[in-house]
Amino acid sequence: MRFFTQFAITGLLVVAGFSASAQTFSDPVSYNNAIVNEQIDLLKKNLRYISKAAHSENDRKIENRRLEVVEQNKVAIAKLQHMPAYKGNNELRATALTAFKTMLQVYSADYKQVNSLATTRTQSFEAMQQYFDAQEVAGQKLAVVDDSVNAAQKRFAKQFGLGLEASKESARLAEYTRQVSAVNHYQHQVFLPYFRVQKASAQLTDALNAQDAAAFEAARVLLAAAAEKSAAELSAVSAFRGKDVAYRNAARDVANLYVVMCTNQFVKIAELLKQKDHLTKADAQAINGNINAYNTQNQKFNEAYNRTSAAFMDTYVPVMND
Numbered sequence: 585m586r587f588f589t590q591f592a593i594t595g596l597l598v599v600a601g602f603s604a605s606a607q608t609f610s611d612p613v614s615y616n617n618a619i620v621n622e623q624i625d626l627l628k629k630n631l632r633y634i635s636k637a638a639h640s641e642n643d644r645k646i647e648n649r650r651l652e653v654v655e656q657n658k659v660a661i662a663k664l665q666h667m668p669a670y671k672g673n674n675e676l677r678a679t680a681l682t683a684f685k686t687m688l689q690v691y692s693a694d695y696k697q698v699n700s701l702a703t704t705r706t707q708s709f710e711a712m713q714q715y716f717d718a719q720e721v722a723g724q725k726l727a728v729v730d731d732s733v734n735a736a737q738k739r740f741a742k743q744f745g746l747g748l749e750a751s752k753e754s755a756r757l758a759e760y761t762r763q764v765s766a767v768n769h770y771q772h773q774v775f776l777p778y779f780r781v782q783k784a785s786a787q788l789t790d791a792l793n794a795q796d797a798a799a800f801e802a803a804r805v806l807l808a809a810a811a812e813k814s815a816a817e818l819s820a821v822s823a824f825r826g827k828d829v830a831y832r833n834a835a836r837d838v839a840n841l842y843v844v845m846c847t848n849q850f851v852k853i854a855e856l857l858k859q860k861d862h863l864t865k866a867d868a869q870a871i872n873g874n875i876n877a878y879n880t881q882n883q884k885f886n887e888a889y890n891r892t893s894a895a896f897m898d899t900y901v902p903v904m905n906d
Contacts, residue, residue: 679736694722777814797857811842834892
């Protein structure tokens with residue numbers, strides 16, 4: 585959620601003194617900053633939720649953070665509803681109030697759906713994609729109302745002859761929010777192709793464990809297609825911030841591993857499984873050799889992916905402690 589800007593007179597940032605009970609404002613700066621301060625409090629709660637969602641697998645704690653945003657949102661709305669217009673200008677207050685109400689709706693409904701989808705997101709590629717899509721839609725709704733408030737604030741500043749200057753706290757939180765949004769979008773681009781091959785690989789493993797030759801061959805074909813598609817998609821993902829390719833490359837390495845395996849070791853295993861009732865000692869050794877080679881490489885590349893994924897999130901989404 586982008587930031588409203590606090591107003592300053594003669595280049596100095598005015599620290600707003602806001603009394604919720606009095607609801608009187610002697611100048612346009614204190615009026616504007618009263619609204620901004622409500623947003624700052626709300627955005628802090630929002631960022632705590634985002635941080636928890638990025639770094640935790642504890643769905644209960646993530647849900648609690650969402651509810652904190654909802655409650656803070658209700659407080660902000662209540663305060664703005666009791667604010668008067670400032671010298672005939674009601675646009676800024678009304679537009680900000682609409683933004684807060686939209687945010688409340690997004691966190692009450694959209695992000696509630698996101699958290700609900702989180703519980704089943706690993707069941708299939710489609711479920712994971714639906715989960716990510718819900719996150720993206722929620723973020724887009726917030727961005728739209730932010731644009732309208734920014735425009736209203738500029739008109740308010742022009743009407744009353746004010747200059748715009750962001751406080752250090754506003755700038756810090758705005759940069760954090762922008763960064764988190766970019767990180768989440770990038771993570772979705774990388775993780776979904778990776779997750780596709782993981783789901784297909786699981787089917788191959790199940791067929792192998794069952795020693796079902798037909799199921800294994802079907803799974804091999806499915807995995808080959810998934811790996812090739814994912815490798816191509818990941819190759820098209822640009823470096824994060826134009827320079828960081830480690831996370832993208834780690835996911836692509838996993839996809840490329842499956843591409844190679846599906847055209848080599850897995851083909852050999854498929855052929856030998858067809859003869860499973862008539863295998864020679866050499867045949868059994870060949871299957872085990874190919875399986876061991878796969879297991880070794882699979883563990884190596886997936887561990888590298890997990891390390892790089894964790895490092896990516898730790899680097900670009902700082903933890904906001906409880």
